[in-house]
Amino acid sequence: MTAHAQEDFAHHVRRYLYVFYALLFGTLVTVGASYIPFGNHAINIGVALAIACAKAFLVAGFFMHLISERKMIYGLLIFTACFFLGLMFLTLSAYGDFPRMTVTH
Amino acid sequence: MDIPYTVQPRPDTGLYNAKVGIWLFLASEVMLFGALFSSYILLRVGAPEGYWPRGWLNVPIGTVNTLVLITSSITTVMAWASLKMNQFGRFKVFHACTLLLAVTFVCIKSYEYHDKFTHYEITLKDGRFADGHIVSNDPKADHVVISGRYVQDRKDLFDLEVRKAPHHHEELTIPRSEIAKMERYGPWHHTYLAIYFTLTGLHALHVIGGAIVIGFLWGPGSKLWETDPERFTNRVEISGLFWHFVDLVWIFLFPVLYLI
Numbered sequence: 001m002t003a004h005a006q007e008d009f010a011h012h013v014r015r016y017l018y019v020f021y022a023l024l025f026g027t028l029v030t031v032g033a034s035y036i037p038f039g040n041h042a043i044n045i046g047v048a049l050a051i052a053c054a055k056a057f058l059v060a061g062f063f064m065h066l067i068s069e070r071k072m073i074y075g076l077l078i079f080t081a082c083f084f085l086g087l088m089f090l091t092l093s094a095y096g097d098f099p100r101m102t103v104t105h
Numbered sequence: 106m107d108i109p110y111t112v113q114p115r116p117d118t119g120l121y122n123a124k125v126g127i128w129l130f131l132a133s134e135v136m137l138f139g140a141l142f143s144s145y146i147l148l149r150v151g152a153p154e155g156y157w158p159r160g161w162l163n164v165p166i167g168t169v170n171t172l173v174l175i176t177s178s179i180t181t182v183m184a185w186a187s188l189k190m191n192q193f194g195r196f197k198v199f200h201a202c203t204l205l206l207a208v209t210f211v212c213i214k215s216y217e218y219h220d221k222f223t224h225y226e227i228t229l230k231d232g233r234f235a236d237g238h239i240v241s242n243d244p245k246a247d248h249v250v251i252s253g254r255y256v257q258d259r260k261d262l263f264d265l266e267v268r269k270a271p272h273h274h275e276e277l278t279i280p281r282s283e284i285a286k287m288e289r290y291g292p293w294h295h296t297y298l299a300i301y302f303t304l305t306g307l308h309a310l311h312v313i314g315g316a317i318v319i320g321f322l323w324g325p326g327s328k329l330w331e332t333d334p335e336r337f338t339n340r341v342e343i344s345g346l347f348w349h350f351v352d353l354v355w356i357f358l359f360p361v362l363y364l365i
Binding site for chain 2: 006009010012013016017019020023024027028030031034041044045048049051052055056059060063064070071072073076077079080083084087088090091092094095
């Protein structure tokens with residue numbers, strides 16, 4: 001490996017560390033936010049999921065190198081995302097059909 | 106005959122074989138966990154008001170486990186980066202850390218499972234409920250002893266929010282003749298626990314599987330570094346992608362199961 005490439009990688013390593021600190025911070029914020037009474041529990045759920053999405057972006061984007069990946073991987077993931085969203089849509093569209101009293105026994 | 110593109114990228118995709126393979130595999134994993142997450146949504150919104158548990162899991166323990174997994178992600182990526190910088194010794198150290206963190210995660214998860222399997226809900230014949238961790242359950246004795254509390258309404262067992270309003274627990278001796286039903290907090294006890302054990306159990310299996318692969322690359326598999334360093338580095342990258350995915354799934358599992 002050339003000296004230039006070494007230096008380039010050292011730069012990457014620094015970036016990994018920043019992402020790591022951000023993930024630690026995000027975890028503590030997630031826990032802290034769950035203690036805050038926003039008035040509506042749906043807001044707590046939204047905040048927790050928003051922070052989780054931000055953390056997931058950091059892991060996928062930097063640790064999994066998705067921010068600089070090849071087109072084929074993007075195509076594959078867009079395809080997966082469509083199926084995943086379709087799955088969630090099917091679940092939510094059946095909202096009125098959920099069996100009631102399923103947890104008491 | 107050599108298999109082509111194990112090291113060099115294919116000219117058309119710009120990727121080596123294993124990278125395409127792992128991303129296809131991870132795509133299928135997204136659908137697997139996606140199906141379970143949608144089951145969670147279905148069970149949660151289908152639960153009658155006040156009967157979906159809150160505060161049943163220990164948040165500090167879950168937080169520690171989240172930090173453990175995040176730390177293992179950075180050690181994994183640093184192990185790969187070390188190989189890229191031709192520092193095999195550093196790779197060994199970082200991957201050893203990853204393995205230790207994986208074992209730590211599984212140990213903490215096992216402790217949590219043990220906590221649930223020693224937790225009982227006891228329905229008494231007078232209509233009350235006793236809830237707590239078993240202290241003594243000798244089949245020859247005419248009583249059981251738990252560390253817990255009595256409640257009149259079963260609904261009081263669901264919204265604990267222990268971290269906000271701690272409940273007073275004391276040692277309760279309950280004669281067997283007064284017990285109508287006694288059930289531990291296993292997957293059969295409640296749909297929340299069913300999906301909790303399914304999701305975290307499947308995730309823990311992924312952690313164990315990933316740790317086995319990382320352990321192989323750290324141990325006997327590392328001999329490849331001497332003969333084909335680029336191919337070995339690619340293997341470490343692939344195992345790392347899987348490990349980060351495992352971390353990514355936990356990033357969602359933690360708030361969904363522990364906090365909201």
